[in-house]
Amino acid sequence: MNKEPKKVTSPKRMSKTELEAVYMSEHHDNASLMNYLKEQHDKKYRRKKDAPPFVEPKGQVKNEDEILVKLRDVRIAFKRGNTERVVIEHLNLDIKKGEILGLVGESGSGKTTIGRAIIRINPVSGGVIAYNNIPISGKINRTLERAIKTKIQMVFQDPSASLNERANVDYIVSEGLRAFHLYENEEDRLNKVTEMLEKVGLMPEHLKRYPHEFSGGQRQRIGIARCMIMGPELVIADEPISALDVSIRAQVLNLIKQFQQENNMTVLFIAHDLSVVRYISDRIAVINSGKIVELCDANRLFEAPLHPYTKALLSAVPIPDPRIESKKKIVVYSPDMHHYTEDDMPDFYEIEPNHFVRANKEELERYKKDLEVLNKYNEQMKEELKSKKDTKKGGGKK
Amino acid sequence: MENEKETVISVRNLNVKFLSHGKKVHVIRDVSLDVYKGETLAIVGESGSGKSVFTKTFTGMLDANGYIDGGSVIIDGVDVSKFKKSKEWYGIRGKKIATIFQDPMTSLNPLLSIGYQISEVLRIHHGLSKKEAKEEAIKLLERVKIPNARKRYDDYPFQYSGGMRQRVVIAIALACRPEILICDEPTTALDVTVQTQILDLIKELQQEYNWTIIFITHDLGVVAKVADRIAVMYGGQIVEVGTAEDVFYRPAHPYTWALLSSLPQLGSKEEPLLYIKGNPPTFGDEIIGDAFAPRNEYAMRIDYILDPPMTKISDTHSAKTWLLDKNAPKVKKPSIIRNLRERMEIAAKELQKELGDYYE
Numbered sequence: 198m199n200k201e202p203k204k205v206t207s208p209k210r211m212s213k214t215e216l217e218a219v220y221m222s223e224h225h226d227n228a229s230l231m232n233y234l235k236e237q238h239d240k241k242y243r244r245k246k247d248a249p250p251f252v253e254p255k256g257q258v259k260n261e262d263e264i265l266v267k268l269r270d271v272r273i274a275f276k277r278g279n280t281e282r283v284v285i286e287h288l289n290l291d292i293k294k295g296e297i298l299g300l301v302g303e304s305g306s307g308k309t310t311i312g313r314a315i316i317r318i319n320p321v322s323g324g325v326i327a328y329n330n331i332p333i334s335g336k337i338n339r340t341l342e343r344a345i346k347t348k349i350q351m352v353f354q355d356p357s358a359s360l361n362e363r364a365n366v367d368y369i370v371s372e373g374l375r376a377f378h379l380y381e382n383e384e385d386r387l388n389k390v391t392e393m394l395e396k397v398g399l400m401p402e403h404l405k406r407y408p409h410e411f412s413g414g415q416r417q418r419i420g421i422a423r424c425m426i427m428g429p430e431l432v433i434a435d436e437p438i439s440a441l442d443v444s445i446r447a448q449v450l451n452l453i454k455q456f457q458q459e460n461n462m463t464v465l466f467i468a469h470d471l472s473v474v475r476y477i478s479d480r481i482a483v484i485n486s487g488k489i490v491e492l493c494d495a496n497r498l499f500e501a502p503l504h505p506y507t508k509a510l511l512s513a514v515p516i517p518d519p520r521i522e523s524k525k526k527i528v529v530y531s532p533d534m535h536h537y538t539e540d541d542m543p544d545f546y547e548i549e550p551n552h553f554v555r556a557n558k559e560e561l562e563r564y565k566k567d568l569e570v571l572n573k574y575n576e577q578m579k580e581e582l583k584s585k586k587d588t589k590k591g592g593g594k595k
Numbered sequence: 596m597e598n599e600k601e602t603v604i605s606v607r608n609l610n611v612k613f614l615s616h617g618k619k620v621h622v623i624r625d626v627s628l629d630v631y632k633g634e635t636l637a638i639v640g641e642s643g644s645g646k647s648v649f650t651k652t653f654t655g656m657l658d659a660n661g662y663i664d665g666g667s668v669i670i671d672g673v674d675v676s677k678f679k680k681s682k683e684w685y686g687i688r689g690k691k692i693a694t695i696f697q698d699p700m701t702s703l704n705p706l707l708s709i710g711y712q713i714s715e716v717l718r719i720h721h722g723l724s725k726k727e728a729k730e731e732a733i734k735l736l737e738r739v740k741i742p743n744a745r746k747r748y749d750d751y752p753f754q755y756s757g758g759m760r761q762r763v764v765i766a767i768a769l770a771c772r773p774e775i776l777i778c779d780e781p782t783t784a785l786d787v788t789v790q791t792q793i794l795d796l797i798k799e800l801q802q803e804y805n806w807t808i809i810f811i812t813h814d815l816g817v818v819a820k821v822a823d824r825i826a827v828m829y830g831g832q833i834v835e836v837g838t839a840e841d842v843f844y845r846p847a848h849p850y851t852w853a854l855l856s857s858l859p860q861l862g863s864k865e866e867p868l869l870y871i872k873g874n875p876p877t878f879g880d881e882i883i884g885d886a887f888a889p890r891n892e893y894a895m896r897i898d899y900i901l902d903p904p905m906t907k908i909s910d911t912h913s914a915k916t917w918l919l920d921k922n923a924p925k926v927k928k929p930s931i932i933r934n935l936r937e938r939m940e941i942a943a944k945e946l947q948k949e950l951g952d953y954y955e
Contacts, residue, residue: 303786304757412874413642442641442813447857447870454867469786472860476868499945511946513787515816517858518939519839522819525947527791574948582941 216344216377225330227261233332234269234325241323254324256291257492257553265329265431265463266292266315272323273310284310285487288324289545292431297457297464299478299495301471301510307487308467312433315465316349317342328431347377350429352453354436356416360408366419367404370394373427389426397422397452414445418452425456431463432456438473450477472514475499480551483507486532489545492553501571503554503564506530535560603775603807604630604653609666609676611648611657622648622661624831624882627905630775635801635808637818637839639854640828641875646811649828650777652676653809654692655684689720693768697780699760703752709736709763710748716770735766739796758789765796775807782817794820815858819843824911827851830876830886833905837912846932847914849894850887856931860942869931885917893918893926 235251242248254270271288274281284307292298302308313319314334315326326334333345350373353359360369370390373379380386391401397418408416417437424432434453438446454477457464468474474481475495482492483506491504502508509530516522536559537543543557548564556564611623622645630636640646651657652668655678668676670687678684696702704712713735714728723731729748736744739762752760761781768776778797782790798821801808810821818825818839825842827835827850835848846852853871873890876882885891888898897903897917906919917923931938 303788412877415874443815444641444813444854444857444871446859447868450859451867451870470859471787476859509788513791514860514946515787515791515814515820516860516939516943516946517815517819517843517855518936518943519819519822519843521939521943522816525943527795530788571948578944 216340216347219340220331220344223331225327227330230267230269230325230327230330230332237323237325254287254289256289257547257551258291258293263293264291265294266465267327267330268311268315268324269327270324271311271314271321271326271334273307273314273319274322283487285314286323288487288489290482290489290492292463292465293480295461295463296480297454297466297478299474299481300465300467300484301469301474301481302484303469305486306484308469308484309435311484312351312435312465312467315431316351316433317345343377347373347427348430350424350427350432352417352420352424352432352434352437355440356413356420357408357440359420360416362408365405365407366394366399369408369419370422370426373423377427379427393422393426396425396456398448412445413441414448417441417445417449421449421452421456425460428460429462431465433465433467435467436469437466439469446473453477470514471499471510483510485530488555489553490555494551497552500575501552501568503548503552503567503571504556505534600634601632602629603632603670604628605667605669606652607667607669609649609652609668610664611645611652611661612664613658614660614662622831623652625666626831626833628826628833628836630807630809631824632807633805634823635810635821637810637812637822637825638828639812639815639818639825641813643875643877644828645831646828647779650694650779650809650811653775653777654688654694655681656688656694689716689771689773691773692775692777693771693773694777694779695761695764695768695781697783699757699764699784700752702764703760705752708749708751709755710750713763713767713770716767720771732766732770735769736763738769738800739763739766741766757785758793761785761793762796765793765800769800769804772804773806775809776801777809777811779811780813783812783814790817791820797821815854816860827854830882832886832915834887834916835914837908837914841909841912844936845908845912846928847908847912847919848887848916849891849918851914852929852932853890855935856929869929895923 231253234254238251256264256267256269258264268288268290271285272283273285274283288311300308300311310319314321317333321334325332328345328348331341367390370393371386374386374389380389390404394401394403399415399418399422408419411419437453438449441449450473453464456462466474466478478495480492481495481498482489483504484490485506491498491502491507498507499511502511505528509528512526512528516525535543535557537557541557541559543555543560545553545555546561548554548561548568554564606626606628609623609626610621613620613622626649638646638649648657648661652663653670653675655675663676666676667674670691675687710729710732713732714725717723717728717731718725733744733748736748741747741759741762755763782793785793794817797808800806812818822839824838825836826833827842827848829850835842835846835851842851846855856869857871859868871890876886884900885894885898885903888894891898895917903915903917905913905915907913908919918926
C-alpha cells in the first residue's frame, strides 16, 4: 500500500495568502468577542462568592463596521519579583479603519505600552485586544500570530537604536519579505526594495550602505521603508519624530501621511507633543497615568479642551514667537485637582457627539458649562478672523 | 547702548578640524561671535551643523581627534585656544563655565548616589567638610525644586525621573557658581510639560545669579522662550545672528526662513507641511560657495562659487547671504514668513484661550 505522505504545514512555511486564508476562516463579531471576555471574567471569579456581574465594556465608536482594533477592559501590569505594577487598567479604546489616531501623554503615562501591547511585544494581563473582532492578545495560535504580524507593523522612536548596525539597508528593509516569503525570486525582491527606497526618498545606491552612514532623518526613512514594505493595514508609530531635528520632522510627518493616504492604512501615532499630533491625526486621545482623559476629533480638541490635563499639554506647546511666549501662562496639572470620592467615581462620558472626557458627576456639570463658554469664544474668534480677512481684501482692492 | 555691554567670550575667525581616517575634516569654518554678559544667546541649527563642537572649544572639551586650526577664543582676556595642558583649563571648567548636556543619564554616574555627586563638587571646589557639603547640597536640591530633598539625597540616578535628573545636573552646575552656563539641548530628551518647567527654572536661576547662558537647541519654540539673541548655524558657519526680535520678525537668511516655515505648530490640515528639501552637508564633503545653496530655492549662480560675506543689516543683526548684496535681485520672502506673525497669533489664541470675560 502506498500511503501518501502526510502533508505538514507549519505556520512558518505558509505564505501570506495561506495565512490570510486561515485568518479569514473563522467568523468573528462583537458578540463572539464579548463571549470571550465573559469567559475570561467567569474564569477569574471562579469559586469566588461575591463575584461582580459581567458588564460589557464599550468603546467610543458606535458604528461597528468602522472599527479595526478594539481594546476592551485592557489591563497591563509589569511584575518584578512579587510586586506587580499596574500600568493600565480598564482601558477601552477603538481605532477606526483608515484613520490616524493620535495618542498623547507624558512619559510614563503608558502610551507606548499600549502600542506595544497591540503588536504583542508587551503581554496583556487582562481584557482583550481584538483586530477585526479577532482576539489577538494573550495566548493565540501560532498561525494567527504570524498572520497578524504581517498586518501590523511598527515604526520606532529612535532610528539609531532600532536599526541593526551590522546589516546593510538591503537586508534591513527586506527582512520582513524574507520572513514571510513575499517575493518570487531574488530579482523581484530587489525590485521591491528599490521601489520602496525611492518612495521614502532614498537612492538605489544606498542599498549596500550601513545605518551609521546615514543622518537621523534618513535612518528614520529606512525604518519607515522597513515597515511599509510589508503592506501593513495598521502601523504603530511610536514617537517617530521625537528624536529628530525640527527641520526633518516635517519631512517624516509628510511621508507617514502620504503613505497613509495612498494605501488607506490605519495609524496609531504616539507622541508627547500635541502640536505635532494635531497636524497628522484625525482623532486624538489624551492619556494620563494609564487612563484616557479626553478623546475627540483633532481640531475639536484644540477648539474645546475640557480636561485640565489636556489644557496643561496645550499650554506647554512652545510658540515660536518671542513676544507671545513671554506673555504665555502655563497651566500646571496635578492629579489632586480632582475631588473623587467613593460614591462619585470618575467615568468616561460623551459630553458632546464624539467628544469624550473622563470626569465624575460634579466635574461633568462643570465641563458642560465650560463647553458652552468655549463655543461662545470660538464663534467670536471666527467672526474676528473673518472680519480681519474682509478688511484685508477690501484694502487690497482700493 | 552697544558700548555698555561687556563681552565675556569673544571668538574671532575660529576654525576647528577633525582628523578622521587620515583625512582632515573642517567642522567649524571661520566663525566669529561675541557673547555679552548677562544675556541668553541661543545657537540654533540642525544636528551636524557644528553647534555643539563650537561651544566645546570654550571649555576645551573637543574630542581627542579634534583641534583648533587658527582663530582665537578669548575668555576674560585669555586666549584659551592656545591652551595645551589640561591644568590650564582648571580655572575655566566648572568655575567659570559649566555645561548641562542633553541626556542627564550620561552626565550622572549611575553607581553613585545623587547626594554624593553634588557634595563631591562642593568638597573639591569649595573645600567644605562632608557634613557642610551635605547641608549645602540639600539646599541646592531644594533650590532646583526637588521635593523631599533631604529624603532623596541618598537616592541613585535611576530612581529619579528624566526631568528630576536634569534638575540634579543643574544643581551640580549651580554648586560651582559659574558665570557662564552652556546648555547643550537640555530639554530635547524631555516631555513638553517637563520642558517648560526646566526652562522656567533655568530662567529663574539666571535672574538670581546673573548668569550668561549659551543655549544650544534645534527647537525654535524653545528659543523663543529663552533667548535674547540668536545665532543660526549651518554647515559649520553662523549664517545669521541678531536679537530674538530680529531673527523671528525680520529673518534675512533663506535657511532661517526655511527653519521657521517648517514648524509643525503652523501646519494646517489642508496643506502638507513645508519642509527643507535635501540633506544637510556631511562633514567630509568639500563645501564650495554657500553651504546651503543646494537646498536653497533662492540660490543664485554665485552661491555655488563664492562664500557669501557677513552683511550687516542693523547694529544687532547680520546675515551671511548673497541676497543682501547690493547687486542681488530683490526676492520676495515666502508667504508663510510674511504672514508669520499673524499665523502665530492665531495659533497662540487657539492654545491660550482667555476665557475670563466669557464666564458670567
